[in-house]
Amino acid sequence: MKTLFQNAKILKLNTDNGYITGDVVVNGNIIEYVGKKAPNGSYDKVIDVNGNVLMPGFVNAHAHTAMTLLRGVKDDVPLQEWLMDGVVPMEEKMTDEDVYWGQMLGIAEYVRNGITTFEENYFNYEGFTKAINKSGLRARIGIGPKINDRNNNHYQYLENLLQIVKNNTDESLVNVVVYAHSIYTISEDQFYAMVKFANDKGYPFSIHLSETLKEVGDCTVEHKELTPPGYIESLGFLDRPCLCYHCVHMDKDDIQILADYGASVATCPSSNIKLASGIAPIYAMQNKGINICIGTDGVASNNCLDMFKEMFLVSTLSKVSLYDPSVITAKEVLEMATINGARALGVNSGEIEVGRNADIILIDLNSPHMQPSTNIISNLVYSARGSDVYFTMVGGKVVYDNGKYNIGEDIEKIYEKVNEIRKRISSND
Ligand SMILES: [Zn+2]
Structure with a gap:
């Protein structure tokens, strides 16, 4: 053709x-x-x-796509309440099929808004991988340990997820990253299993990092005064290419660590300001040569999948946080949303x-x-x-x-399904 x-x-x-x-x-x-x-x-x-x-097409460098099912859940409450009273109880009710339809809705929103590649981190792998495959979009899929799971054969668990991804997707469109949710949800044993797995198979890493002040504070208390970048460095997590999501609360030394290892950062401004996490120091990170790209994060904290909105915010938040409109240019922001994202995800696009x-x-x-x-x-x-x-x-x-x-499902059917699912998972029965 x-x-x-x-x-x-x-x-x-x-x-x-x-x-x-x-x-x-x-x-x-x-x-x-x-x-x-x-x-x-x-x-x-x-x-x-x-x-x-x-x-x-835009490269969305950080997403939990099927969270479209949770659009507008607990909008105006603190992060912990949003997560524990809103997001988690509803996610626990989701089946593979629910996640399939949530993924389809997100994919429809992606193609409507010009997003052609995305980094996916979610659960119910059977559900979302089938949707990605059917739609024909390009994705890098994070395979990672179950959050707070302390009793698993972690290496085998990753192997099982990898098999699902391989069975359900087309390797010309989908690649894999070993994904740690965060330092506060993943145990040291799990981290070591991930490092071994990635080294054995040659995969890169990704992680939510330094997203909130609480994460940084707790980390320094629990891990001998190491901040999140210092802690993942000590685990060997930066020895392979690493994409770090958010990076809002970063001091000079933190930025230097990521720069020294050639890590990339996916900034998610809508999510960071909606959850009142803060403003990422884009200017400082860029000046150290860190590859900066842009993500939407999940819909539950955004609430839409539109890279134009994210580009506007990356630019204007950087400017206002330093009271200087010259710290970032429109061209740099467009690069972040396209070629920098492609570089971070290891795809030949952008x-x-x-x-x-x-x-x-x-x-x-x-x-x-x-x-x-x-x-x-x-x-x-x-x-x-x-x-x-x-x-x-x-x-x-x-x-x-x-x-x-043209994503493998009729758009009207997607709307019907996600509304049915939302009603079911919202109920307390
Ligand atoms: Zn996220």
Whole structure:
């Protein structure tokens, strides 16, 4: 299958305008041509982009996708109450099938908003892996120990999860990361099993890290004054490529540790401000050369899966926290949401370039808030929203086109199912 996109403003962040005008050719699942005028030839499909923006799909570097089922649960209460009285009791009632439908709803939201790749951390693996596979989206799946499980054969548990992922997904679209929920929910035995597992199999790591002040305080008390980055360093958890989610409460030494090991950070500003966790020190981390990418986190703390909102917040929170609008540029934020995320997740996407995966979205410029369309990069970061995306392609497959979803389930059926599930898991019976 060969597709020609014509007459597009192709996002190229390292050019003067931030874009070039021209054509893109997709052959199978790969970008084959990017330039002024595609070679003459026969194409299975020709799409006239009409001067709109063609750009790489967003990489959502931290998500618990099926938490869409919990949208709006315990919105305005402290984190501990939100988690223990709202989220956890409902999650305990979820079956594999529930998680399948929650995942499908999240995937619909992803393609609607131009997200083509995501990092997944959830449970009920049979449910969510089947949804990912059916939809055709690209994902990196975290396999990790059960939270607070102290009596397992931890290594074997990871092996079992890996088998589920391998059985249910396509390795051309899905890769694996060894995932620790956090230092306060994972025992030392579990950490050591994870390190051995990752070393044996050659997998990278990911973890929620330094998300709240309480996490940092408790860690220094329990682990000989080590802060969370120092503690995971002592466990050997930074000896392999590591993606750390949140990193809100980081001092100079913490930042230096992550920089020394070449770790990446996924910042999740909506979640951090909604749960009143704080503002991540993006400027300081970036200055130390840490690869910063962006995640939505789960819907229960966001409450929507829109990278445009996250980009706006990464930029503006960094500026206001230092009272300086020059500390971060729109171009840097776009890189975080695309190429930096792809780098952190180890996928060959995130740029419109020959040889990259054909993960492509089209953005409509024909709205008042996108005009004048002279400064595309600025419009994308400060003005655009998810609903400006009108076409989404993952690995050469069209998954969303002008209101039509192609993710393996009918959108109306997804809405019906998630409402039924939500009613059931909300009840106290
Ligand atoms: Zn999270």
